[in-house]
Amino acid sequence: MKPNKLNDLPDWIKNSNYNYKVNYRKSLWKNNRMHIKNLLSSLAQPKGVSYVHRRGSPGVNLIQLLISVLLIVLIHNITLLWIIYILLLFKLLFLNPQQLRKFIKSWIIGSIIASLLIIPSYWLTGISTVLYFTIKTSLILANAQYYRITTPFQELLTGLKALHFPDMFIMIIAISLTYIRMLGQNLFLNLEALELRTVSKNKHPYKLIGAIFGALYLKSCDYAIELYAAMEARGFNGHYKSIKVKNNNFKDFVTLSPAIIVLLLFVLWRK
Amino acid sequence: MTLIKLKDVCYSYPNTCGIKNLSININKGEFLCLMGANGSGKSTLLQILSGLKTTDNGQYFFKNSEITEKYLSNNKQRQKLHQQIGMVFQNTDVQLFNPSVYEEIAFGPKQLGLSQNKIIKRVNDCLKLTNCEKFRDRIPYQLSGGEKKRVALASVLALNPEILLLDEPLNGLTISAQREMLNLIRELQEAGKTIIMASHNYQQIKDFAQRFIIFKENHTVDADLTQIDIKNSPDRQKQLMNL
Numbered sequence: 001m002k003p004n005k006l007n008d009l010p011d012w013i014k015n016s017n018y019n020y021k022v023n024y025r026k027s028l029w030k031n032n033r034m035h036i037k038n039l040l041s042s043l044a045q046p047k048g049v050s051y052v053h054r055r056g057s058p059g060v061n062l063i064q065l066l067i068s069v070l071l072i073v074l075i076h077n078i079t080l081l082w083i084i085y086i087l088l089l090f091k092l093l094f095l096n097p098q099q100l101r102k103f104i105k106s107w108i109i110g111s112i113i114a115s116l117l118i119i120p121s122y123w124l125t126g127i128s129t130v131l132y133f134t135i136k137t138s139l140i141l142a143n144a145q146y147y148r149i150t151t152p153f154q155e156l157l158t159g160l161k162a163l164h165f166p167d168m169f170i171m172i173i174a175i176s177l178t179y180i181r182m183l184g185q186n187l188f189l190n191l192e193a194l195e196l197r198t199v200s201k202n203k204h205p206y207k208l209i210g211a212i213f214g215a216l217y218l219k220s221c222d223y224a225i226e227l228y229a230a231m232e233a234r235g236f237n238g239h240y241k242s243i244k245v246k247n248n249n250f251k252d253f254v255t256l257s258p259a260i261i262v263l264l265l266f267v268l269w270r271k
Numbered sequence: 272m273t274l275i276k277l278k279d280v281c282y283s284y285p286n287t288c289g290i291k292n293l294s295i296n297i298n299k300g301e302f303l304c305l306m307g308a309n310g311s312g313k314s315t316l317l318q319i320l321s322g323l324k325t326t327d328n329g330q331y332f333f334k335n336s337e338i339t340e341k342y343l344s345n346n347k348q349r350q351k352l353h354q355q356i357g358m359v360f361q362n363t364d365v366q367l368f369n370p371s372v373y374e375e376i377a378f379g380p381k382q383l384g385l386s387q388n389k390i391i392k393r394v395n396d397c398l399k400l401t402n403c404e405k406f407r408d409r410i411p412y413q414l415s416g417g418e419k420k421r422v423a424l425a426s427v428l429a430l431n432p433e434i435l436l437l438d439e440p441l442n443g444l445t446i447s448a449q450r451e452m453l454n455l456i457r458e459l460q461e462a463g464k465t466i467i468m469a470s471h472n473y474q475q476i477k478d479f480a481q482r483f484i485i486f487k488e489n490h491t492v493d494a495d496l497t498q499i500d501i502k503n504s505p506d507r508q509k510q511l512m513n514l
Contacts, residue, residue, distance in 0.1 A: 010396040012389075014462045016433050020354070020383040189365035192323050197366075199354045199430060200382040208368075215368045218412050 040188040056255030058155040059162025067259040111138035272299045280329035289315035291490045302460045305469045307486030313469035321358045357432030363423040367411035379430035397425040416443035437468040473511035
């Protein structure tokens, strides 16, 4: 390809003058842009999950989580709640330092947010209810957080399959999570592009938010149509077949036994 | 005059390396082409130069100011940098968010405190330069891939940056549109703009770019050559043709 003369450039392009009278005032978005970008970045590219030794099969791990959460919700006996806490602490012993740090950080943040939501009940029911619900909520969050940092996405799907969740439900979860990441990535790039072209205070920032989310919505519609077309092109006929699940072994029952024991205590223990 | 100076720059993504020990100087008015295989670090370098990413190690100087996280955390400094360095993304879809092509191009000039007449002139000039006049009232989202590339370039040009970073700007364009865009880029360079373009198609740009920085697959720089150096080296030409 050889160069040839095509355009006559306008004068303003030939001058490099950057002394514009622009307003560099701070705004909420500019002050928090790095936090928002980091959040979107982690949504778009979630950090990897490392396996923990001595864990059961995906189905058993999911059952263990569900039993724990159910017990925490139903239990009114503080001793049993402490037993669940101790069981969780025992499981945390098997996490590596990096995972443990991640666990503690997000657990503390989650618990603080949950406490803030519970605090208004102090004026209605007193301090004991606030403490009771704070302990319960933080315990649920801790169990959920433990499951999240030790379970890869694929294992969650296998677990759901092992619990005989309908294939279509599993497919919807799989696509939704992938889809959220894709949209997060898109929004992240949108914001990067916007940042490059934001050279002063914007007069109509709210109009801009509407425009970006509008574009994101259009993109998501297109992506959904393309995704379904691609699935159909690869033989999808509305029936989703997920991976076959292996039978449980002795290790799985050992893994599940503490939760079962607490469940039995809950059923049988009467004060 | 050296505009950009990179000294032992390294950048890593969570699981992979982006750029390793990159040291180059870029002078004002150069037309520089970054070449290399996919994932060799071309786009990462452009993002560092634009201020979207900061280096893990090493130093990046723009007009003798070191661009660091601290430098970019200052709104005024960051926005001044963005006025002077414009970037066209590889995926131009994410760059276009306004309801019409006209408003897309006017988005930048409107923030510069220019008079209404100057804004209109800038937008019309950019529409004409990039051959986007036909679809000035259309929604950018509904344009074809090649048209979006042209609108994205027009919207960056409207800010009149001193340095243009172009990430694979010719992808998705027809041969004639590629020629038009390359001619425009060359003219911008002749008018004093510094052009830094990522590409993996040597055939397209061999007569336009003056300098080529070739990346290896291990994210380091393989060679920093002029157009004449490459024309005198059949082996290098063969290597670049096969990228």
